[in-house]
Amino acid sequence: MKLVKTIEEVRQIVKEWRKQGLTVGLVPTMGYLHEGHQSLIRKSVEQNDRTVVSIFVNPIQFGPNEDLASYPRDIKRDMALVDETCGDLIFNPEPNEMYPSHFTTSVQTTEVTELLCGARRPVHFGGVCTVVSKLFHIVAPDRAYFGQKDAQQLAVIRRMVRDLNFDIEIVACPIVREADGLAKSSRNTYLNPQERIAARVLSQSLKLGLEQIEKGERDCKKIIQTITEHLQTEPLAKVDYVEIVDNENIQRVDRIQKEVLVAIAVYIGKTRLIDNFIYKCED
Numbered sequence: 001m002k003l004v005k006t007i008e009e010v011r012q013i014v015k016e017w018r019k020q021g022l023t024v025g026l027v028p029t030m031g032y033l034h035e036g037h038q039s040l041i042r043k044s045v046e047q048n049d050r051t052v053v054s055i056f057v058n059p060i061q062f063g064p065n066e067d068l069a070s071y072p073r074d075i076k077r078d079m080a081l082v083d084e085t086c087g088d089l090i091f092n093p094e095p096n097e098m099y100p101s102h103f104t105t106s107v108q109t110t111e112v113t114e115l116l117c118g119a120r121r122p123v124h125f126g127g128v129c130t131v132v133s134k135l136f137h138i139v140a141p142d143r144a145y146f147g148q149k150d151a152q153q154l155a156v157i158r159r160m161v162r163d164l165n166f167d168i169e170i171v172a173c174p175i176v177r178e179a180d181g182l183a184k185s186s187r188n189t190y191l192n193p194q195e196r197i198a199a200r201v202l203s204q205s206l207k208l209g210l211e212q213i214e215k216g217e218r219d220c221k222k223i224i225q226t227i228t229e230h231l232q233t234e235p236l237a238k239v240d241y242v243e244i245v246d247n248e249n250i251q252r253v254d255r256i257q258k259e260v261l262v263a264i265a266v267y268i269g270k271t272r273l274i275d276n277f278i279y280k281c282e283d
């Protein structure tokens with residue numbers, strides 16, 4: 001396993017692989033890897049001859065009052081995890097390698113970015129689309145791997161890939177959870193022990209919503225109410241949003257139909273956590 005810092009080096013290595021007729025998978029990450037990321041790397045290793053893991057805390061996807069400076073970083077630990085998971089190459093550029101001075105281009109998607117995190121984090125998805133487009137051009141993979149935990153991000157990337165005709169298959173991988181249900185996230189490290197216990201309320205409330213749907217409830221307002229009320233039982237939790245949207249265009253729906261995304265964002269203390277589930281309706 002090798003780590004490279006420049007675009008030129010990645011291109012050179014991928015070119016050599018291509019000459020040998022090898023397929024390439026890309027796992028874009030911001031580092032501080034956990035088992036969720038490892039599940040993406042494993043999937044890529046299973047489906048491709050070579051796997052590139054990008055590790056880059058992308059400054060342009062953070063708003064002015066967000067956690068860019070404090071976002072956890074540990075490249076040595078990340079290298080060990082990628083190695084253990086049989087990734088072939090880490091691309092770990094410095095910000096000025098990705099954004100040289102006078103960088104003035106951005107990639108924006110609308111509609112799918114209007115609600116949920118897009119509404120709360122106005123610069124976020126423009127930053128994500130710009131960096132992911134750059135990574136797609138730099139690595140030119142056959143497949144790219146994203147976690148279902150960032151469900152809106154996944155919908156945004158799929159839309160961007162479709163609209164801009166990237167010849168890349170987007171592979172979604174299931175949410176990986178802690179034993180008590182909390183979705184794995186690099187940001188879980190911000191939680192103190194009391195907050196960590198409180199954070200269980202996210203997956204618990206989603207479970208109640210899912211049970212209600214499985215029993216036949218189709219009215220989104222009622223399901224949102226159940227989830228919100230349960231979240232409000234936890235004194236350390238402050239609800240940011242509870243939404244039910246169509247999983248493809250990320251627009252609100254009144255009734256559970258086709259494929260819906262039930263998504264929540266909740267502050268536990270100062271830490272904003274997200275979680276979700278997808279429900280495919282057969283009615």
Ligand code: PAF
Nearest residue numbers: 028029030058128131150
């Ligand atoms: O999901 C993430 O870690 C980031 O948003 C991504 C896709 C690596 C882009 O910076």
